[in-house]
Amino acid sequence: MALSISKKNILLASIAIAFLAVTARLFYVQIIEDKYRINAENNAxxxxxxxxxxxxxxxxxxxxxxxxxxxxxxxxxxxxxxxxxxxxxxxxxxxxxxxxxxxxxxxxxxxxxxxxxxxxxxxxxxxxxxxxxxxxxxxxxxxxxxxxxxxxxxxxxxxxxxxxxxxxxxxxxxxxxxxxxxxxxxxxxxxxxxxxxxxxxxxxxxxxxxxxxxxxxxxxxxxxxxxxxxxxxxxTTIDLHLQAYGQQLMQNKVGSVVAIEPATGEILAMVSSPGIDVSQLAEINKYYSELINDPYKPMFNRAVQSAQPPGSVFKVVNGLIGLQEGVLTPETKYPCHAGYSVGGVRLGCHNHVSPIDMYQSLMMSCNAYYCYVFRNIIDNPKYASVGDAFDKWREYVTSFGFGTKLGSDIPYELAGNVPTRAYYDKYHGKDRWKSLSIISLSIGQGELGCTPLHLANMCATVANRGYYYIPHYVKYAPGEEVDSTYTTRHYTMVDTTYFPEVVKGMELAVQGGPGATARSVAIPGIIMCGKTGTAQNPHGSDHSVFMCFAPKDDPKIAVVAYVENAGFGATWAAPIASLLVEKYLNGEICSERKYLEQRMFDANLLSRVKTR
Amino acid sequence: MGTGSIYNKLDWRLIIYYLILVVFGWLNIFSSVHAENSILFDFSQRYGMHFIWMCISIVLALSIIFIIPSRIYQAFSWGFYLMMILLLMSVLVLGVEIKGSRSWISLGGFNFQPAEFSKITTSLALAALMGKYGYVFKRTDCWMKAFATIGLPMMLILLEKETGSMLVYIGFLLVFYREGMSGWFLLAGLFAILLFILGLAVSPFVAMLVLTGSLMLVYFIKHQRALFGIIVTVLSITLLAFLPKILSIEAIAAKNPFPAEIWVALICCAAAVFLLVKNFVLRTKNKFLRNILLCYIMMTGFIFSVQFIFNNVLQDHQRARIEVLLGMKDDPKGVGYNVHQSLIAIGSGGLFGKGFMRGTQTRFDFVPEQTTDFIFCTIGEEWGFVGSLGVLVLYFLLLMRILNKAEQNSDNFTRIYGYCVASCLLMHILINICMTIGLMPVIGIPLPFLSYGGSSLIAFTILLFIFIRLDLDQWRYLKQ
The missing domain is CATH 3.90.1310.10 (Penicillin-binding protein 2a (Domain 2))
Structure with a gap:
């Protein structure tokens, strides 16, 4: 085939021409053109x-x-x-x-x-x-x-x-x-x-x-x-002076404080204590080993990385679920005789009047009351089994953001833990558990793990009467394109009409008379709503927890304080949180509360924390 | 037949070219990314990884030669082809996006690019199709099948936004040419590229004049009336060239609805259509005239759609790269940056280069993608003109060897496959090197055997070694 041979040669020739063209260009670039001609011997x-x-x-x-x-x-x-x-x-x-x-x-x-x-x-x-x-x-x-x-x-x-x-x-x-x-x-x-x-x-x-x-x-x-x-x-959304003040209050204590503006989800202050001193921050390499070996773990941002049982502040959530599920009305009264005992189970409570309604239960933080509520939720005949009812309860709880990463812009946020039906099935045997087996969930104990950010977000949700914005610390200047992640309202599964009822209970806890758990931290001139918590934990003394928001109407700030191994919520966490609220709303601490401030500044609770 | 004679009959030349290129590539990858105190076998680094890819490639090459029976390539060519098409489709759905193109599949931590392997399956399928007894390229159904075979993977790869890999497929036209496609077709293709550049870089009017003049010349020369043809062409084109001047006269300009190029197109196309109709009505059997006229009308359409294609079809970064290449925009800090840095690196190499691992451009990562698409920069800078030329010569010898071997082979399948291999390699080599020396826009495709990357090294190894194996078969059967 004469033709095909010539075709092959045409191809070979074309390839040769193409390669020659490339060579010519290389010759030009590498040898002729001065612009690129810089070699190792003379110029570089x-x-x-x-x-x-x-x-x-x-x-x-x-x-x-x-x-x-x-x-x-x-x-x-x-x-x-x-x-x-x-x-x-x-x-x-x-x-x-x-x-x-x-x-x-x-x-x-x-x-x-x-x-x-x-x-x-x-x-x-x-x-x-x-x-x-x-x-x-x-x-x-x-x-x-x-x-x-x-x-x-x-x-x-x-x-x-x-x-x-x-x-x-x-x-x-x-x-x-x-x-x-x-x-x-x-x-x-x-x-x-x-x-x-x-x-x-x-x-x-x-x-x-x-x-x-x-x-x-x-x-x-x-x-x-x-x-x-x-x-x-x-x-950022941080209030510099509030942040500094929070750090001052938390000095020599282990724990964290998170303050959120409920109407926007903006984080006003987020303290993790003990923290890294800014003087060490600029030269982190120099202090790195010192910080990493510090028994109090200052590198650890407790506000988003420490998932702990929430304690009694969680009663607010269980109350809301009870209301939504129709197993509780605000007027429902239950007795409490220093605790709740059924069968072999006994959950202690402190002394207070009895019987009480829901408002009073929040005001006095009655454990027995929430055992009744929780059992009514879980043993609700509406559901085919305890497991089904539990699934529903869990759905409610996660709708508040618990057990998931909230999606804030804070690095290394933890999801925390809300136990699942499968977990209990494995622990007790399939369907071999009942409401009494998990009764500690009623008062925010048991397998629950929430970060302070979760709690602050829940507090902001209550302050908003039923919805939250994902907490964040990026602030957009006017005119800047806003990330819709942080401007979308997230509603919980509890109807917004039930929220005013628990707000009323939380108001009583601070502003109510004798028996109110947080009356000692009431701020003159400000109607604050709050809830104390004392979280038992297997690692040592109870954690002191407090969440609050103020003013009651149109809240400007929601604060959660979590002081580890410090004891009662009302003793440490409540004063710290309330001082922060007062500082933010009034700009200063009124004279009759100065002693409280001083006590917080001076207290050193580090020795109560077990370090290993 | 013992293995001893396999060794004798193996095409050692191809294998040696291959080994030199691969090892040279590895050394250059090392040189591009090494830091103080680097060790050659650090597997967290690219050169370490590339060493693993090299070992895998060599194992694959050995098994292609010694273990895998060569019959499967022809027997299962369409099976492979179909599997690859499915894989390319699944990439569109499941693929991972890396650097703007959705063409990677992630397998247990390793990403690989099916498009790299589709060249092998397409080559096998083409060889099976066109090597069949009774295949005549000029027959309509035959050439349509051939175009469909390369068109399907091209389309899928284009959807993956791997424009570079898609362009490589154009190389298969050379195979078609060898197997019977008219050379005019290739020329028309080249001419279209020229018109594309003229239309964008100079003006559509000039492109129209060049088109009109060239086709007139072609027609007259074909009819052995060259002298007459040149005179007519020069005269008419000169006259047409004055058209813009005439149109810019105010009195005319005020009433003139079209720019000059449209007038030229209207007048000439009207004449072409008239001649076509005349040709058809009078049943004169002037097929050549008919083709030239059709070509003219199509190319005119092409010139006018170039602006549209350029502004509406191309992606932004592709448009920018072409603009810089054609000198329409000077942008040394933006899109032109890559090419400029690449030119400095290569140009600073001079005659003998700066020496192995002494490239200064490498230290601050000024040349992007230095181990993958721009590996030729390292070669140019450190080994100079001599080294770059050496690589070119090596490639040239490799291609020649493949084509000669293919041509010598009595089996159609092997011959066509060999041509496919050579075309793929040629396209990769030319596009990649021309990109680094500023002769082509930046198109990201690897340099065969030299660039960093598991997918590409393994794919090229398989591509080449299947040919070496098929070539070996010829000798086997002859001796038996």
């Missing part, structure tokens, strides 16, 4: 990275929580270094002569790999040191300082809420694009949550070196340089 490009300033973090009123200060990284291009006065150099940077020698030995060993490259000699040189260096920099050719920014905190507020930044490691680089060795990134808290907005964009300048390896000029008049773009400031 030097890239100087310009690091952007990281965005600042502002509080809800625009006050700065996290600021930048300028520091320097001292870089060295080993090939440019000439013998210099090591003594003077060490004096400026407060260094050991050995250290300098060691570094230069290293450079000599790897000189072929380093080539014309620059290497970071010292990191995070403070401004004063740099000033001294700048005066004498002519003495040290080859050394150059690159501006970096470091974090600065005008107010001691935030700690692990703010989180820290640190240099990225290989693991981080493997999972994140757009970073290089030597970059910093937010690793926890807000620094992590807002990393994308805060980080900005690196820039660089390209310089040409001349035949003597001296940096000569901008390559192509800077046409290919890239300016660094600073990170954007991020406004």
């Amino acid at each position: 490009l030097k890239y100087k990275i310009n690091y952007p300033a990281r965005g600042r973090i502002l509080d809800r009123n625009g006050e700065i929580i996290v600021d930048n200060k300028i520091i320097y990284d001292l870089e060295v291009v080993p090939i440019d270094v000439q013998p210099f006065d090591t003594l003077a150099f060490c004096e400026i940077f407060d260094l050991d002569e050995e250290f300098v020698k060691e570094r230069f030995n290293y450079y000599r060993t790897y000189r072929s790999r380093i080539g014309f490259g620059s290497i970071t000699f010292l990191k995070q040189v403070p401004g004063e040191m740099y000033d001294k260096f700048a005066e004498k920099s002519y003495m040290f050719p080859g050394f150059d300082a690159v501006v970096r920014t470091s974090r600065e905190y005008p107010v001691n507020s935030g700690g692990n809420l703010l989180g820290y930044i640190s240099e990225v490691d290989q693991n981080f680089l493997n999972t994140h694009e757009g970073y290089a060795m030597g970059d910093f990134a937010g690793k926890t808290g807000m620094e992590m949550a807002f990393e994308d907005r805060l980080k900005g964009e690196k820039g660089y300048e390209i310089f040409l070196r001349d035949a003597h390896n001296r940096i000569q000029e901008h390559y192509e008049n800077g046409e290919y340089d890239k300016e660094a773009i600073g990170g954007s400031d991020v406004m």
Whole structure:
């Protein structure tokens, strides 16, 4: 086939022409064109990275929580270094002569790999040191300082809420694009949550070196340089002063406080104690091992990472479910004789009048009352089995956000735990359990695990009379595009008409007369609704819990305080939460409550916490 | 026949080209990502991973030669093809999106790209289809089947937004050409690309003039009236070139509803249609004239739809890349950035390069995708013109060898498969290298045997070694 052979040859010839064209272009680019002709022998490009300033973090009123200060990284291009006065150099940077020698030995060993490259000699040189260096920099050719920014905190507020930044490691680089060795990134808290907005964009300048390896000029008049773009400031919902005040109240105690604006779901303050001091935050590497070994675990953001039984504050939820299920009316009365005992089960209670209705049950925090309510829910004949009724109860509870991650922008949020039917089936045997077997759920004990954020969210739900916004700490400036995640109302499965009834009970708990569990923390001039809790736990003394919101009508703030191993809710958590409410609403603490404030400041409850 | 004679008959040249390229690629990947104190076998790094891919590839290559019976390729070619089509479809539903294209399947932590493997199955299917006794490409049903065979995977890959892999399929046209497709078709394709560039970079009017002039010339030369043809063509095109000047005269401009290119199109197409009708009515058997005229009308349509295609069909990033390539926009910091950095890297290599692991452009990741699509930068920078040329020569020898071997083979299936292999490799090589040296827009496809990536290395290995195996068979049967 003569034709096909010629076709083959045509193809071969075309391929050859294409390859020749590529070769010609390569020849042009590599040999002829001057623009690209920079070889290792005489000229080389030097890239100087310009690091952007990281965005600042502002509080809800625009006050700065996290600021930048300028520091320097001292870089060295080993090939440019000439013998210099090591003594003077060490004096400026407060260094050991050995250290300098060691570094230069290293450079000599790897000189072929380093080539014309620059290497970071010292990191995070403070401004004063740099000033001294700048005066004498002519003495040290080859050394150059690159501006970096470091974090600065005008107010001691935030700690692990703010989180820290640190240099990225290989693991981080493997999972994140757009970073290089030597970059910093937010690793926890807000620094992590807002990393994308805060980080900005690196820039660089390209310089040409001349035949003597001296940096000569901008390559192509800077046409290919890239300016660094600073990170954007991020406004948060935090109230800086409330946060600081909360930290002050929580000092020397283990636990957390979360304050939310119910009408928006904005987090006003979130304290985890003990926390990281901001003075340690900026230089986290220095303090890292100290912090990680601290028995009180300051790195741990208890507000979202510590799931504990909620205790009596959970009675509010069970009350609401009872009302919705029709097994309870606010007027229903049950007796309590210092506890509830049926069969072999006995659940103790404190002394109070009997019988009582639902309002009083919340006011006095009666355990027996909620045993009746809970059993009515679970043993409701409406459902085919205890298991079915329990499933329904669980559905109600999860509709408040319990047992799931709420979806806030806080990193490492925990889901907590609401036990399932399957769990009890496994524990007791299939369908071999009844309401009495799980009676501790009635008062928020048992297998329930809720983070303080869950409780604060529940409190905000009650304050809103039936719905919540997902708690968050990002605040959008007017006109900014708002993430609808945080502007959608989430209704619980309990009808909004039942909420005013429990609000009334919570009001009595603070404002009611004798027997009210939290009457000692009533704030003059403010109608506050609250509920105390004393959460038993297997690890030691009871946790002191309190949730409250105020004012009763149109609530501005909902607060949950959770003080670990501190005892009664009314003794520690309630004063702390109420002081926070008063501070937020009135701006100051009234004189008759000053003693309370002082007592909270002074109390040291750390010894009550078992550390292992 | 013992294994000893297999060793003798194996095409060692192809295998050696392959091994050199693969090992060279690995060294360059190491050089691109190494840091201080890197070890060659660090499996958390790309070069470590690539070493694993290399081992897997070699095991696959050995089993293709020694274990897997070669009969299955022809016997199950359509089965493989169908499976691949199903896989490509499932990627659209189950796929993982990586860098804007939904073409990856995640299997236990490893991502792989079916599109890379679809070249193998399509090649096998084409070889089976066109190698069958009685297949004549010029017959309508025959060529339609061939186009359908490559069209289906192309469409699916385009839906995955893997434009680069899709373009590789155009290479199969070379196989069609070898098997009987008219060369005019390829020329028309090239001409269309030229018109596309002219229409965008210069103006649709110039594109119209070039089209009109070229087709006139082709017609006259075909009829052996070259001299007369050149005179007529030059005269008429010169006259037409004055059209915009005439139209810009105010008195005319005020009443003129169309720009110049539309006038040219209207006048010439009217003439073409008239000639067509005349040709049809008078039943003159001038098929060539008919084809030229049809071609003219279609190309005119093409020129005018280019603007539309460009503005409405292409994705934003593709449009931007073409604009930069054609010099319509200068954007060294945006889209042009990749190409510019790549050119600096390659250009700074000079004649002999900076030496292994001494590339300065590599240190700050200025060249993006340096181990995958832009691996040629590392070669250009560290090994210089000499090294780049060496790679080109190696590729050229590899392609020549495949084509010669294919041509020598008495079995249609093997020959066509060989052509398919060569076309795929050729397209990958040309598109990739031309992209790094600024001759083509940035199209992300790997450089065969050199780029980092398990899918691509394994796919190219299988592609090549099936051919080596098929080639071996020829000798087996001859000797028996």
